[in-house]
Amino acid sequence: MKISAVAAERRPTLHFLREIRAISPVFLDTDVDMTAVVRHRETQHKYSVVSYVLHSAARVLAAHPEANAALHGRLRPRVARYASVNGKFTLDRTLNGQRIVLSTVLTDLQRASLDEIQQRVEHFRDGDPASMPEFAGARLLQRLPGPVGSLLFRMGTRPLNRRADVMGTFAVTSLGHRPVDGFHSVGGTTITLGVGRIADRPVARGTEVAVAPLMRLSLTFDHRVIDGAEAADVLTDLKQALETFPAADDTDAAGTDAAATAAATAGTGERS
Known part of the structure; x- marks a missing residue:
């Protein structure tokens, strides 16, 4: 048996896991x-499945501003609802x-x-x-002593006016590159989406059974911010968006989004 210190490269993950303990997760x-x-x-550029999920989830959350939010505080909790939909992915x-998980x-x-x-x-x-400048913060946390890094992480992520930019307003994590059907993750956001593999499975189409590529999509929500009904609506709308992609008024063959402005204004309360 060999006992050693945790690798410095894993320190940011430990800081993150300590910080999200306040979340009250529920799983769908x-x-x-x-x-x-x-x-x-098959007909377009080979986009990543994660890109489809980020694209569709952003539009769904723009239409569900209560879920595009974050909470801070215990005795006097406050909720921030964000006009911008920012997606974190791992x-x-x-x-x-050292094999690690990074997020951006x-x-x-x-x-x-x-x-x-x-x-x-x-x-x-x-x-x-x-060497990427976007990961300079993670590299700094790796070098700092544990208590100092933990304090710095809290100072950088807790303020609600910074949370959307550094933690995202929703998170997507995927294990679909392996034979993993489903899993649930807590990404530090009100909504976290877990993406499993796409596999051919039998489905009922009317009175007939067909084979279709199915993907298990999990949603973890922070019960402090929203309730199950709202989370279920988000998951239902995201399922529909993916199953009807692209919507008739949403994208052209190249992936140009014609409905982005409408979705954005829906999230800010504006009306055309």
Whole structure:
């Protein structure tokens, strides 16, 4: 048996896990028929499944501002509802020989086309975390002593006016590259989406049984911020968005979003 200190590269993960203990998570899941998404991927640029989920979830959350929110405080809790929908997604990376999870936040996704989201995902997926400026904060936390790093993490993530930019307003994490059907994660946001693999399975279509590519989609919500009915509405709307992708008034063949402005104004209370 060998006992050693936790690798410095894992310190940011430990700081994050300590900070999210205040969340009261509740877990939902559903199966999504990904036929429309698979068809779109075959006829267009091979977008990441995560990009489809980020794109669709941003528009759903723009229409559900109560869920695009964050809470802080125990004795006198306060809730911030954000006009921008910012999606955090996780990356499986190796840094200094240590396999770790990193995350980054993509801002204003309610306005971004699928092409723009894919480009931003590829930027972080293909970049070197040891030198990318976007991960300078994570590298700093790795170097600092544990108590100092934990304090710095709290100072950077707790203020509600900063939370959307550094933690996102929703989170997406995927294990779909492995034979994992479903899992639930707590991403530090009111809504966290877990993406499983897409696999051919039997489905009922009317009175007939067919085979379709199904994906298990999980949703973890912070019960301090919203209740189950609102979370179920978000999951239902996201399931519908993915199963009907692209909506007739949503995207063209290149992924340009024609409804982003409408979705954004819906999230801010504006009306056309």
